[in-house]
Amino acid sequence: KNQVEQSPQSLIILEGKNCTLQCNYTVSPFSNLRWYKQDTGRGPVSLTIMTFSENTKSNGRYTATLDADTKQSSLHITASQLSDSASYICVVVRSGGSYIPTFGRGTSLIVHP
Amino acid sequence: NAGVMQNPRHLVRRRGQEARLRCSPMKGHSHVYWYRQLPEEGLKFMVYLQKENIIDESGMPKERFSAEFPKEGPSILRIQQVVRGDSAAYFCASSPGVDNGYTFGSGTRLTVV
Numbered sequence: 001k002n003q004v005e006q007s008p009q010s011l012i013i014l015e016g017k018n019c020t021l022q023c024n025y026t027v028s029p030f031s032n033l034r035w036y037k038q039d040t041g042r043g044p045v046s047l048t049i050m051t052f053s054e055n056t057k058s059n060g061r062y063t064a065t066l067d068a069d070t071k072q073s074s075l076h077i078t079a080s081q082l083s084d085s086a087s088y089i090c091v092v093v094r095s096g097g098s099y100i101p102t103f104g105r106g107t108s109l110i111v112h113p
Numbered sequence: 114n115a116g117v118m119q120n121p122r123h124l125v126r127r128r129g130q131e132a133r134l135r136c137s138p139m140k141g142h143s144h145v146y147w148y149r150q151l152p153e154e155g156l157k158f159m160v161y162l163q164k165e166n167i168i169d170e171s172g173m174p175k176e177r178f179s180a181e182f183p184k185e186g187p188s189i190l191r192i193q194q195v196v197r198g199d200s201a202a203y204f205c206a207s208s209p210g211v212d213n214g215y216t217f218g219s220g221t222r223l224t225v226v
Contacts, residue, residue, distance in 0.1 A: 004155075036217075043117070043204050043217030044156070089155065099211050100169055103148075105155040 002027040004092050004104035012110045017080055021107045023073040023090030031095035035064050035075045038087045038106065047075070047088075080111045115139070117207050118187075119218035126195050126225050134190040134221045138207030145188040146215065147173075147180060150202045162188060195225045 004025045013019050025033070032051045036044035048057045048064040050073070056065050061078045077084055087106040093099055118137040126132050138145050143164050148156040158172040162182035173180065177195075182188040192199055202222050206215035 041219075043206075043219050045217070046214065049214060097169075100146075100158050100161060100171075101215075103156040103158075105153075 002092075002094060002102050004090055004102050006088075006090050006104040006107050008107060009105070010108040010110070012112060013080055015080060015082055015111050015113050018076065018078050019080060019109065021075045021077075021088050021090075021109070023075070023092075023104055025071050025073075025090070025092045025102070025104075027071075027092040027094050027102050029095045030068060030071075031093040031099060033064075033066055033073050034091040034093070034101070035062070035073075036089040036091060038089055040086070044089055077109075080109075082111050082113060085109060085111045117142075117205055117216050117218035119203075119205050119221050121221060122219065124221055124223045126223065128196060128225055129194050132192040132195050132199070132223055132225075134192075134203050134205075134223070135187045136190070136205030136207075136218060137187040138205075139216055142207035142209050142216070144208045144210065145182050146206045146208075147188075147190050148204045148206065150204060150220075152201075156204060159190070192223075195223070197225050199223060200225045 007022045034049045035047040038044040050066045063076045066073045089106040090104040091101045093101045145162045147159040150156045160173045160180045161169040177193045179191045202220045204220045206217045208215045
């Protein structure tokens, strides 16, 4: 079964600290993996997209890694800000067919001042 | 270039009524995806449409739910005879092509009373 599991489910950190969110998947065959940020009451916004051959990609203070062999990805947030408080969703797209993505449940991040 | 527009933002329906959710994709995007998000849950794929065609409806309940994306006008997700369990946030995403990155709308929050 194609699944995407994220951990931790929720995380609280202090402003300025770094954190790392994890994503494990069983989706196969693999096309690409995406990280989204979803603010409360809003739609998800794309942070990074990685294909099989990419093992790291950065977007400002966000750095995503991908190990396609172990089917794991991480999202590292550096020098967190209050505005980073949101849900971070890992999405894996299966290749072939209609390329429908599988969404993880997300990690809820709260950044405290 | 406006983003993906969904309306209404909030919709309240009594049990047994019909709900119509509208999604106008970004200009130049001919692929539309509908997702449902229950509280504390991840986004679940419902249906994938291109202009005038349903490509994949594997995530949409067979009863009471239907979707269309006409040649002119927005995509419509229609829920007939709504029940309390239909209460959720419904998100639409559009893309210019298959597996080409998605842009999400802000969602429609349906409450069935």
